[in-house]
Amino acid sequence: MSNTGGRRLKQWLMEQIQSGQYSGLQWEDESRIMFRIPWKHAGKQDYNQEVDASIFKAWAVFKGKFKEGDKAEPATWKTRLRCALNKSPDFEEVTERSQLDISEPYKVYRIVPEEEQKQSKTSMMAMSATTISGEGRDMDCSPSEIEDFMKEEEGCSIQASPEYWPQGNINAFPLQQEPLPSGSLGSVWSQMMVSFYYEGKLMHNTVVSHPEGCRISPQQHLGRSAIYSSDSMQSVHFPPVELIEYDRQRYVTRKLLGHLERGVLIRANQEGIFIKRLCQSRVFWSGLVDMGSHYHPIPGKLERDAVVKIFDTGKFLQALQLYQDGHVSAPDPTVTLCFGEELTDPSSAKGKLIIVQISVVNCQHLLDSVNMRRSQPYYNNPSLDVADDVATDQMARIYQDLCSYSGPQRPACYRDNMPITA
Known part of the structure; x- marks a missing residue:
């Protein structure tokens, strides 16, 4: 090495x-x-x-x-x-x-x-593969270093901030300023799949369908006001650390969760995925956002209490169009959140203590449809009716609603070229 x-x-x-x-x-x-x-x-x-x-x-x-x-x-x-x-x-x-x-x-x-x-080095090579895989960690910091960092955070003063989405802020959720179009548009674009990983191992996943999104926080978080109620937004909890196999990993993960008490707020709509960090711990992310001609996820760090767009639906649709035509690789409909540790490269996520991955269910369905079409042996035959081959009636209606929506900052649509047609 x-x-x-x-x-x-x-x-x-x-x-x-x-x-x-x-x-x-x-x-x-x-x-x-x-x-x-x-x-x-x-x-x-x-x-x-x-x-x-x-x-x-x-x-x-x-x-x-x-x-x-x-x-x-x-x-x-x-x-x-x-x-x-x-x-x-x-x-x-x-x-x-x-x-x-x-x-x-x-x-x-x-x-x-x-x-x-x-x-x-010779001694390390003599260790069993089981021990190395169980206790060794492919991460930026060892468990003791993460504990040291959390001690650093404990010395920082924390001011309570509103634990809800901003109201009337046009920069935060532009599509919410006008009534949503009739039909299922609002509900289908608010559905998210949330998956939890501890050191690369999938521990739990759940679907969020509440129109106001969800709060992701540890189970022990106790609400003291109406904003924590189920009517306000959906509550999603980190999996219990008792599910972790190794003692050391379980101990450090529990310590880190102690700094995630207030959690993060996540919300999705036609524009994309938005997040608001409330917790004390640092949170890093990687997602597809509007970065000019780039169609790959970019990393970022969340500032506390700021509403940040971490996934752009319009950018995803543009990339999906180019992917369908064979110009770029498949766009990733998933946003990756890393708690407590820096995330400079999404490929290193499997070595992190706590990773949460979020995807808009609708975007995943669209990607699956394009992949299905590309897998057909007659993919390049323009005379075939693509809708008959890959798109369900439900997905066709969703795409039609999105393209006909006339609200502000409408994502670019490709009615004539996309494989999902009405």
Whole structure:
């Protein structure tokens, strides 16, 4: 297994220590085998971001994760460097020498000699495959690092915000400003399939059909006002951690769920899927949104209390049209949410503690219909009636309703070319 990333970190960090420009970053011993790195909690009264987060910020800049003008996220910077240190074979934390309860706290790390690394690698290879698959994790941070990050979050002040969708905000839900067209349009585009994964294993899925969407939160969340009632929106809960097989994974997942108490609000309509993050934990997402000529999911991070569009129906229909004509790969009707851990690449989702995937049921049906048509041996014969081959009457009515809808920001429709016809 290559550790070139660790080598780059080692060279970079040694240069930073030698520079002497970061307060508290210094050698711990004369032989320069161990070093101190400042570790002040962001919640401390005398915390100074420019000083106390400077080395973490520098690593984020070096890795291309931050540039001047971006929003400052010192806790994220700190987590990123901590993960890099703990994943690298070149470093080992010396916990007995760390001082975290003093006015200027620091951690101590040791530079691991290459010979010792080779011995450690040999020992790891001797472990059974069962043990590795059960306790090892293909993720950005180890369980202990996630716990450290959650401790960072505990020091942040949380202000209660309205736990409902904004009313009368034209930027939030443009299609709700006018009455929905008659028929089943409103209800069919509000139906979502929600699937829960713990470390890549499917634990539960459910269909959301409430027109106001749903709140996804842990089971222990107790409502104290009418907004939590079933009349307001559908309640969907994370699966119980007792379903997790491994003790360590179960323990850390339970800790993370403790930071998801207020959950997230999810809602779908003809425009797409919208989300509002209420929970304390960070939430990252990947979905198909309007990004010019791109037809692949993009990653993003949710800010607390902001309504964000994470899936664009119009963009999906455009991509579906191009896919039908053989110009692009099949568009993904699914949005991926990752709780507590950064999601830079959807392909890494299977290694995360908690993943929730959401898809508009109607979009999945449309994609299935196109796939069915493409699988036919006479797919390229233009004289065939596509509707007779692939589209049910129900789906045909749905597509007709969508294309005839005259509300604001109507998604582009392709009545003449799409395989679903009236």
